[in-house]
Amino acid sequence: MKEVELTGPEGADPLAWTRESTPLLRGLADDLRRAEPFAGMTAAVASHLEPKTGVFIETVAAGGADVLFTGSDPDSGHEAVIDHLDDQPGLEAFAAEGMTEAELDEQHHRLLDREPDLLFDDGCVLAAKLHDSHGDALDSVVGVAEQTTSGVHRLEAMAADDVLAVPAFAVNHTPMKRRFDNVHGTGESAVSNVQLTANRIVSGETVVVAGYGHVGRGVAEKARGIGAHTVVVEVDPRKALEAHMDGHRVASMADAAADGDVFVTATGVRDVVREEHFREMHDDVLLANAGHYDVEIDVDALRGLAESTSTPRAGVTRFHLPDGRRLNLFAEGRLVNLSGPYSQGHPAAVMDSTFAMMTVAGRELVEADLSPAVHAVPDRLDREVARKKADAVGVPVEDRTDEQAAYLDDWRRE
Template sequence: MKEKDYAVKDIKLAKQGQERIEWARRHMPVLGKIKEEFEKAKPLKGVNVIACLHVTVETANLIEALIAGGANVALTASNPLSTQDDVAAALAKKGVKVYAIRGEDEKQYYENIESALKIKPNITLDDGADVIATVHSKHKEYLKSIYGGCEETTTGVIRLRAMAKDKALKYPVVAVNDAETKMMFDNRYGTGQSTLHGIINATNVLLAGKTVVVVGYGWCGRGCASRAKGMGSNVVVVEINARKALEAAMDGFQVMDMKEAAKVGDIFITVTGDIAVIRGEHFKLMKDQAIVCNSGHFNVELALDELKKMSKSVTTVKADVDEYLLKGGNRIYVLGEGRLVNLACAFGHPPEVMDMSFANQALCVKYIAENHKKLKNDVYKVPEEIDTRVAEMKLESMGIKLEKLTKEQEKYLSSWSMGT
């Protein structure tokens, strides 16, 4: 491979990255089985795929499954701090077009997307909709060759549904994020565990006895709240949705608005997919040495520009921990520059949950390749048969058997005349 065909930090990291990729593979049996099927059937032969995803060991296994299916793949990072440089090197060494370097600035980030787009994609995979946004705003010439795309984040799906509503979406997209075998497990158990891992990894703070404020009670918020509770924290939930707030209260958590929560929290986690949910008015109410982090896709959830204006100084006190010294003397610690704390400060989701998420991705890429002519320019749910198949394959890999209905039970459930 020519050097111009990739942009990674250090190709010499490839051996270390390959070892880690293989370790993750052992914990991703569903994706492994799909890869075997793809190798035999080649359902993606000649299909060009651009993947704008977190460049991790789990993602590497997805990329290898797509290539096994016959796809030509270009990979770029979906977040400047989520790339694992050894993984990028390992994939580049194998001939994959990889454009991802941990810590790249915004200019390099978008240059890497531009480089990956040169593959002239038929299918796009997004983690935050940046490729879709770039194609629609800057490279409409690629639209005629694109069959469709997949989106794997709540944030991205929100953006795409807004585009579809405004008739601005120019090709069909499958909302992989909304598959039950993704959302209920990846978002809840993956984000919950990896977010706390990121906080602990960056700070080594004791969670027991601390008040943890979780802003947003979707599946990611539920996961963060339940994991923090399990570590002995007092958990406060901030919500705008009445039903979710009620659910959080029934789950045993205190529910407050952001101003009240700002006064009592020791650790703050945002998981909303919205902009500026913690603002200057909240930062000024926080305790000295409050820890603030974000586990939503983009760092816009924290109004860091407002925090900076309120501060006398900003100092990096240790890796991934910035101290904002407020003019009143209080200190606020921001983790991972406000970017995804579970990837900026830790390893991201465990492979066991990404196994299901990326199984959905792989099967949805196949679905788009085979069905794109029937699809309109809209956001689609993952077909139920794919979602169900992933669940069944995961259960099988865990050695768990399902109960089956008897004929009498089937008749009872489908009848209105049998009575009680």
């Protein structure tokens, strides 16, 4: 694949700036060019088609694969990135900026008609459709690498229903993805996009976070770190206790609805903020979603309550209620950090680790003989990426002495 220089105006190469912040992917690309583990294969990538994903697609192609790429959300694709990649040999776009849900679905099926060998998925959008509508192509699929919480949940549901016919790696659940991308990537980018889109200060405001998984924890920590009062809503008693011990106020959504200034959902389930909550909210609250799908805020119920809507700022829909209150919804309930007009997604340095994990998981799927199931990414691969990332950012890592290693291996420990 043709190498593109980092120099020159950004418009000539929309990935140039991002490549500078992705040393793991650059190093992996060099390794893959030598080994070509994907030679002769067709890989499919579904993700948010912005610059970090572009560098990831280049990295997979460096391993010898032809890459078919598509979006995982209709509103998160960047035209410049899509066009740039589509112009490269061996890369083919099944996406366009500003697609509708129906258009994106059609592109997914067109891609799967090409019978790819390896899937790099986001939200299980390709794997689910592969099993549901393209059964004839299953025999050629080596496996799936899935990068999101919601996508892993869908794969696990497929396995529980005895439907999953190919091996899948739960990349989202490996430490080098979950501890950094979910906590710091989503947490930081969700809060910053709320601030940028609304042009409001969050310090001193009450931010209600629905869900205290890794994403919700990140949102709550980042919001509190800049001075917000944080309230966490949780259905899992263990996570609720964790939020309490971390210093957040824990409440039901029914109780939090009247107090919140900003609401951010991060649960992976539908109708977390719904009609009875909208009725209790005060004027001019901000509603944002950080979960993968646009179902966490019941937008239909909100529309049914409103007598009219307006667009006070790009990326914000204001719902005017009959009593004069105004409720402001970001990005139509889609991912606030990826679907808004100011959205840049996660910082490149975080996605460097995530897409490195996706790449090595894909390499492992090709090289290993795995059964159809949802598999944990081997710890050795996670540690491989962690060590390279630490070296890249100059973080020293202590080595154990021989005596310490022997001590850990000796159950007697005399």
